Amino acid sequence: MSSFNKYRLVFWYGIIFAGLIIAIIFEGQFFITKVNALAQTQKDLSAQVALLQQRNVALSSIAPELVAESKEISTVLPAENSVLLVTSQVRNAAIFNKVTIKNLTTNSLSDETDPKAGSTQVGVIIEGDTPSVINFLASLVTLSPIVELNTVNFLTNPTSTIAQIQLDSYWSPFPSQLPAITDAVQTLSPDETALLQRLSSYTQPTLTSGDESTSSAIVVNTAPFAPVQ
């Protein structure tokens, strides 16, 4: 008998055994890689779903009043130089508090770090009785657009009270892009909600528009150089 015949079964079983070991190694490696990849995908998707759920809940909880308040806030801190609104508000406050504006100057500065943002400096000298001047100063603090008292020099004379006030008012461009859909949404903090409530009570500017019923008719002067009678 040849030696192959003698060891034939050992040879074939050995081949099968070795083949199965190699097959198990490759199979194990394949499934481990596959399962790891699927587990990672599932983990990523779960995180994404949790984040989207948080966004959905946060956005659903926004009260409709916020939309109305956002319009007022856009006036409190406008997107552009608001010097006309500020001077108009200062004049309205002076009329309301019965003080006389002796002088009013304005000056605007852009923010070097953000050329689109900046501040307006308004200098105003007013005269009136002491309680009126005190109330006028207090009313400035709650004006929209927001103004900050920079310096106040207030002096009472025997006849009247004069206050020299330097105000700062600010503007800043509106945000131009929304955060990515994969970013978490932060709702307003209690501090921000309190600030929003305070700001929404600020005195909004009242701008008058032209009313045709009260406007005068245009009269054509046929003899503009004639002597005035």
Next chain:
Amino acid sequence: MPELNFLPQDQIQDKKVQAVSGKLKVLAAVLGVLCVTIGIAGTAFTIYKGTAISELEKQESELKTQVLAQESSEQTLVFLRDRLSKIQVIEAKNSNNGDYLAEKSTLATFSPIVNLKQLNLTATDSNFSLIVPDSITLVDVLQKMKTKQFESGFIDTISYNAGLGYEVKFKIK
């Protein structure tokens, strides 16, 4: 009884070889079963995970639609947060508004015969002077100035004028 083997002599296998081949046969069978088991378990797990992933993908897609439908709410929120954070920065830079309101509310608690003579408010400090006509009112004023709002302040000077009364100058840092 003796064991009889009628096979030709060259086909009779060695007993040791038979034992080794028997063991290899068993091991090969075990490995075969293991290989099949791993294959079935791996495939089942892959199908299970794939189903879970497709469920999550469906959920993600629905949520994205819902979130995108609320874009206007998000715009409002982003806008408000932007404005409020900037206003907070502005207010943190300058505390004069709050200081003035605090001074005003304290002044309002004084007797009407106390008059504010002078008030200077700057970014770093503020000072004001009051005209107090008599010493009883002066004691009352000094008591009221011990409030929390003025804990960083102090009396700078107190002077007396026979015609006006006391003039008290306060400084607040």
